[in-house]
Every structure is written in C-alpha cells, then in structure tokens.
Amino acid sequence: MxxxxxxxxxxxxxxxxxxxxxxxxxxxxxxxxxxxxxxxDPLDLTGQPYAPHGEQHATVRATAWHLRRHLFHSGPRTPVDWQGEYSGLLPVTEEVRDAQANGDEHALALALPPLLVAVDHSASSGGGRPEIGTARNLAYAMAAGLLRRLGYRDLAWSLLHRVRPAVDDGQVVEAEEVRLLTSMGMPGAAADRAEQHLAAARSVILLCAAAFAHASAGQRLHAEHLLDEAADRASDAEESAEVTVARASSAMHFGAWEQVLEQQEAAAAMSSARRADLMLLAAGAWARRGQIGRAVERLAEAEEAAALYIRLEPLARELLHALRARVRDADSARELECMAGRFGVK
Known part of the structure; x- marks a missing residue:
C-alpha cells in the first residue's frame, strides 16, 4: 500500500x-x-465498457460499431441515405443537441450515425460553407462524447481528428478533446492542451473543460480562476448550468462538500443531463458527510433526471456500491437494491 x-x-x-x-x-x-x-488505464478500474443491461443499453453499445464503420469505411452501410439539403440538416442537428442536453443516450445513439452521414455528405457537396463545417464539428464532437462516456476512447480520439475546429462552432471539438484527455488519466496533458486552445478563443464550454482538467491535476487556484471567467462570459441558461456543474465538480475534487451542496438549488432550472450531473455530485457530498439517506435521495434524483446517462457513469456506479455497503435504513436499502438492478450492478 x-x-x-x-x-x-x-x-x-x-x-x-x-x-x-x-x-x-x-x-x-x-x-x-x-x-x-x-x-x-482508468477504464481498467471502472470496468468500462460495461456489458449491456437492457435493450436501450444494448442499442447504445451497438452504436460504437456503427461509428467505427463510419470512421473506417466512409460511412455506415445502413438503410439511412442522406438525400436532403443543408436546410434539412439543421433540424436534425438540433434534435441531436436536445438529446445530448437531456442526457438521452438512447435517442442520441439512434440519431448520431445518420447525422454523421448527413454532415459528411453536406460537407462534400456544400462548397465549403462555414455553417456546414460548424454542424459537422458539432456532430463529430457529440459522437466522440458519447463514445468517451461508453469507454471507447481510442475511437473517440479518431473521430475528433476527422474534423477541423472552426471559429463559429463554440470550440466544441477543443473542449471534447480536453475532456477526453482528462478521462484517459492525463489531466496534466489535458490542462496543457486547454491552455493552447484558450490562446485562440475562450468559450464557456472550453473554459469549463479546462477547469475540470486543472482540478483533476490538483491545480485548484487555476481551476477557480477559469470558472470565474466562464461565469462572467456565460450568456444563457445552458452556459450558466455548465459553469455551475463544473464549479461543483471542482469543489468535489478538493473535498469542499459544502461548496458542492451550495449548488443544489440551481438544479431545477437545468437541462436533464446537467441536473443529473449536479445531483450525482450532491449525492457524493452527502455520502462523504455521512448522510446516507440524503445521498440515496440525490442519487435517485440523478437517475430520474437522465437514467441511462447516470447508469453508465463510473462514479455513479461506484457511489451506488459504496452506499449499499453503508445504508442502515430499510427503505433506503430497498431503493438501492432496485437501483442496482436497473444499473445492472450485482
């Protein structure tokens, strides 16, 4: 030891x-x-990718196969054949964005393969229009994010390097690259890469990803400076939620449980995925304070907000295991056993 x-x-x-x-x-x-x-690799400690549990998880898991074919065989050979124009691409892209914001991994998994076909087709026939490049970057970044959460990080990395960051895409590709490096157990490299990207532009999403990397690397002061800047730059509810979750996550890294719990009230106004993130962090903070009943309640709220998104999260599964070993209340114990069944955790 x-x-x-x-x-x-x-x-x-x-x-x-x-x-x-x-x-x-x-x-x-x-x-x-x-x-x-x-x-x-951190994946070796979390057990990712997890064996499929339930039809929706199996569908999401199978998406990795479709995305691999798209990457290495110039698009998946599926019944989907994009015949539309760029104007038809916009609503499809927005639907996928909504699925991501809602933490609906199943809907996201179903929509991403045909969306990648569509954006590649539009890029090859769109005459280099910048808005098409922006849509393509967003689609590839969302696909890489899903693969990262599933545990297919090498494939996610390959997808990210099929696109070129653009001025108008909100730095979604750069932010996902930083998150991916952090999840691979290289927070120092992620922080360095983030600083390189921040020299070109400083979007809220990249500032939050950079703060997470610096917090993971133990650099609390730098992380807090980045979060303060992100809060100043946030221009809508979505960006504000991103900052709130990143701030709670940074506080969690340094054992500042009270700071994590201070963010709970903001959850009501958030999208489902960000609300789930925040409730999971609150569950961890309550558990660290010895309030197991409250921790169980927050974990249940996180699952209710975005079920499959939370069930596939390694730290949620680890917390579920820890709570089952510590619970003493019969009602909470039953809730955890039911939850374990839905998570596919023995």
Missing part, C-alpha cells in the same frame, strides 16, 4: 481505506491517480 501511495501521489490512508472497502472513489482525480500508480 505504501508503494502504491507513493507511485500514485495519494495519501497512504486513502489507499488503505479503498483497498479495505472503507473508502470509495468519487473524484476523477483520485481515479486517474490510482490508475497511474497501478500503470493501468
């Missing part, structure tokens, strides 16, 4: 507690540090 603590840069007692089942991993930085100390 001492050697692992030294290699990972974590406190020896934390490593001992995790090994003995007295502690659990609910911070991405800890997960990455443990993986680095063990010379593993």
């Amino acid at each position: 001492r050697d692992l603590a030294l290699r990972s840069g974590l406190a020896e007692q934390l490593v001992i507690d995790i090994e003995a089942g007295r502690g659990w991993v609910d911070q991405h930085g800890v997960l990455c540090s443990l993986a680095a100390g063990l010379h593993l």
Whole structure:
C-alpha cells in the first residue's frame, strides 16, 4: 500500500481505506491517480465498457460499431441515405443537441450515425460553407462524447481528428478533446492542451473543460480562476448550468462538500443531463458527510433526471456500491437494491 501511495501521489490512508472497502472513489482525480500508480488505464478500474443491461443499453453499445464503420469505411452501410439539403440538416442537428442536453443516450445513439452521414455528405457537396463545417464539428464532437462516456476512447480520439475546429462552432471539438484527455488519466496533458486552445478563443464550454482538467491535476487556484471567467462570459441558461456543474465538480475534487451542496438549488432550472450531473455530485457530498439517506435521495434524483446517462457513469456506479455497503435504513436499502438492478450492478 505504501508503494502504491507513493507511485500514485495519494495519501497512504486513502489507499488503505479503498483497498479495505472503507473508502470509495468519487473524484476523477483520485481515479486517474490510482490508475497511474497501478500503470493501468482508468477504464481498467471502472470496468468500462460495461456489458449491456437492457435493450436501450444494448442499442447504445451497438452504436460504437456503427461509428467505427463510419470512421473506417466512409460511412455506415445502413438503410439511412442522406438525400436532403443543408436546410434539412439543421433540424436534425438540433434534435441531436436536445438529446445530448437531456442526457438521452438512447435517442442520441439512434440519431448520431445518420447525422454523421448527413454532415459528411453536406460537407462534400456544400462548397465549403462555414455553417456546414460548424454542424459537422458539432456532430463529430457529440459522437466522440458519447463514445468517451461508453469507454471507447481510442475511437473517440479518431473521430475528433476527422474534423477541423472552426471559429463559429463554440470550440466544441477543443473542449471534447480536453475532456477526453482528462478521462484517459492525463489531466496534466489535458490542462496543457486547454491552455493552447484558450490562446485562440475562450468559450464557456472550453473554459469549463479546462477547469475540470486543472482540478483533476490538483491545480485548484487555476481551476477557480477559469470558472470565474466562464461565469462572467456565460450568456444563457445552458452556459450558466455548465459553469455551475463544473464549479461543483471542482469543489468535489478538493473535498469542499459544502461548496458542492451550495449548488443544489440551481438544479431545477437545468437541462436533464446537467441536473443529473449536479445531483450525482450532491449525492457524493452527502455520502462523504455521512448522510446516507440524503445521498440515496440525490442519487435517485440523478437517475430520474437522465437514467441511462447516470447508469453508465463510473462514479455513479461506484457511489451506488459504496452506499449499499453503508445504508442502515430499510427503505433506503430497498431503493438501492432496485437501483442496482436497473444499473445492472450485482
């Protein structure tokens, strides 16, 4: 344990507690540090990609196959054949954006393969129109994000490098690249890459991704500066929600449970995915404070907001396991057992 603590840069007692089942991993930085100390990819510790549990999960999992074919065989050979013009591409793109905002991984998985066919067709026949490039970047970034959440990070990386960042796309490609590097257990590299991108433009989504990378790398002050700037630049409810979740996530990294819980009231006005993110962080904070009943309530709210999105989240699954080992209330215990069945967790 001492050697692992030294290699990972974590406190020896934390490593001992995790090994003995007295502690659990609910911070991405800890997960990455443990993986680095063990010379593993973080995926090896989370068990991703998970075996399909239920029809919707199986559909989402199968999407990785379609996206791989699209990447390596010039588009998936599916019954979908894009025949429309760019004007018809806009509503399809908005539908996919809505699915992502709602945390509807099933709808997102169904819509992404034909959308990639559509944006590639439009890009090849659209005469280099910048709005087509923007739509294509958004589609590829959303596809890479889904693959990242599923655990197919190499494929996500390949998708991202099929597109070129554009001035008008809100830096969605750059932000997803930073998130992907962070999830791969390289927060330092992610933070460095973010700083390179921020030299060109400073969108809210990239500032939040950069703050998450810096927080994962243990650089709290820099993360807070980036979040303050993001808050100043936020121009709508969607961007404000992004900042709120990023701020709570940063606080979670540094054990500032009260700061995490201070953000809970903002959840009501958020899209489903961001509300689920915030409720999951609140569940972790309540669990760390020993309030297991409240933690169970928040985790249930997170699942209700965006079911499959939360069921596939490694830290949600880890928290579920930790709560089941600590719950004493019979009603909460039954709720957790039902939840475990829906998560496909033994």
